[in-house]
Amino acid sequence: MVKLNQLIERLCDADVDFVIVGGFAGVLHGSTLVTRDLEVCTVLSSENIAKLRDTFRDLQPKHRFTTQKFSFLDNPEPGVALNNLYLETDLGPVDLLGTIKGVGEFEAVRAASIEVELFGRRCRVLSVDGLIRAKQAMGRDKDLIAVKELRAIQEAHAKP
Amino acid sequence: MSTAIEEAKRAGIDMSLVETSLRYSYDKRAEQHQAALELALELERIGRQLRGEAQPTD
Numbered sequence: 332m333v334k335l336n337q338l339i340e341r342l343c344d345a346d347v348d349f350v351i352v353g354g355f356a357g358v359l360h361g362s363t364l365v366t367r368d369l370e371v372c373t374v375l376s377s378e379n380i381a382k383l384r385d386t387f388r389d390l391q392p393k394h395r396f397t398t399q400k401f402s403f404l405d406n407p408e409p410g411v412a413l414n415n416l417y418l419e420t421d422l423g424p425v426d427l428l429g430t431i432k433g434v435g436e437f438e439a440v441r442a443a444s445i446e447v448e449l450f451g452r453r454c455r456v457l458s459v460d461g462l463i464r465a466k467q468a469m470g471r472d473k474d475l476i477a478v479k480e481l482r483a484i485q486e487a488h489a490k491p
Numbered sequence: 492m493s494t495a496i497e498e499a500k501r502a503g504i505d506m507s508l509v510e511t512s513l514r515y516s517y518d519k520r521a522e523q524h525q526a527a528l529e530l531a532l533e534l535e536r537i538g539r540q541l542r543g544e545a546q547p548t549d
Contacts, residue, residue, distance in 0.1 A: 483499035
């Protein structure tokens with residue numbers, strides 16, 4: 332069961348400052364491209380990791396790129412900070428990233444974001460301009476298609 | 492000079508769908524995406540079933 336909307340609700344309620352990035356940020360800006368995971372930028376301090384562990388506790392969170400699928404509930408040990416986390420949960424995959432290529436670390440990503448109301452909550456989303464920079468920096472074929480769509484969205488917004 | 496919208500159309504992006512999406516609220520865009528994702532996953536599941544492949548366990 333993949334319920335990215337519910338993952339966002341969980342994160343919004345977790346008292347962790349984050350910015351929605353990646354394909355789902357594109358969706359919120361009007362992109363029609365479907366994404367299978369939720370990507371957010373945040374600071375993965377030991378304190379935030381503890382909050383995220385509580386938030387995802389009942390969702391069987393696992394490190395999805397480990398062959399043994401280590402549980403996020405046990406790894407990393409308390410007090411450890413990380414740069415990135417790639418989790419599989421009962422509500423779908425969620426990537427928690429400390430840096431976004433083409434934009435920078437969390438503070439730069441936050442500065443390049445806008446606040447929106449989503450499901451009755453306030454949350455931050457990387458701006459269209461920031462997303463274009465991030466996707467250009469990634470440079471894969473699928474990112475370059477997304478850039479074309481995002482530029483068209485920018486142009487559509489700019490129309491009188 | 493080529494506009495971004497024309498370039499997107501040439502790349503195969505259906506701008507009528509984008510324009511519809513731009514008329515929606517953030518909630519509605521997220522809900523529409525969820526519906527499209529569920530459809531894609533269901534089609535994949537049916538495809539695997541028809542080919543006799545194992546379903547993913549996670």
